[in-house]
Amino acid sequence: MIETADDFVRLRNSSDPQQCCRAAAEEASVQVWTEVIDRYPEERVGVVQNKTVPLAVLELLIDDPDTRVRFMVTMKRKLSPDLLERLAHDADESIRMRVAQHRNTSRETLESLRHDPWSEVRAAVEDRLGGTGRDLP
Incomplete structure (x- = not known):
C-alpha cells in the first residue's frame, strides 16, 4: 500500500x-x-x-483545469453514470466523445449528447442508440 x-x-x-x-x-x-x-x-x-x-x-x-487529466478520468471503467453526465458537458470535444463511447453512460446522457456541437460526438451517439440499446445502463 x-x-x-x-x-x-x-x-x-x-x-x-x-x-x-x-x-x-x-x-x-x-x-x-x-x-x-x-x-x-x-x-x-x-x-x-x-x-x-x-x-x-x-x-x-472531473473539473481539473488540465484536459489530459479530465480525459484520463473518462477512460476509467468504474465511472458512474452520474459522473459521466457531468463530463458530458465538458468544453473539450474529445472528452464528450469518450463519454459517448463509455459503456456506463446512461441513455439519458446519450440523448443529451445527440445535440452536441461536434458531428463526431453525434455520430457516436447514434451508433450507440441506433441499435437495440441493450448494452445501455
Whole structure:
C-alpha cells in the first residue's frame, strides 16, 4: 500500500519498472491521493492512471483545469453514470466523445449528447442508440 504522497511520487519517478508498476497498481487512502493532487499537481495524470484510485478521487479530478487529466478520468471503467453526465458537458470535444463511447453512460446522457456541437460526438451517439440499446445502463 502507498502510505504517503511522497512515496507515490518516488514510485512514479523511479527508473525501476517494478516501482513504476507499484505506483500504477497499489492502493492508497483518499487522504494520500488528495495530498498528491494538492502538493504535486504535475502527478494528477499518474493518480488517475492508478488502477485502484477510488471514485471519490476521480470526482475531484472531473473539473481539473488540465484536459489530459479530465480525459484520463473518462477512460476509467468504474465511472458512474452520474459522473459521466457531468463530463458530458465538458468544453473539450474529445472528452464528450469518450463519454459517448463509455459503456456506463446512461441513455439519458446519450440523448443529451445527440445535440452536441461536434458531428463526431453525434455520430457516436447514434451508433450507440441506433441499435437495440441493450448494452445501455
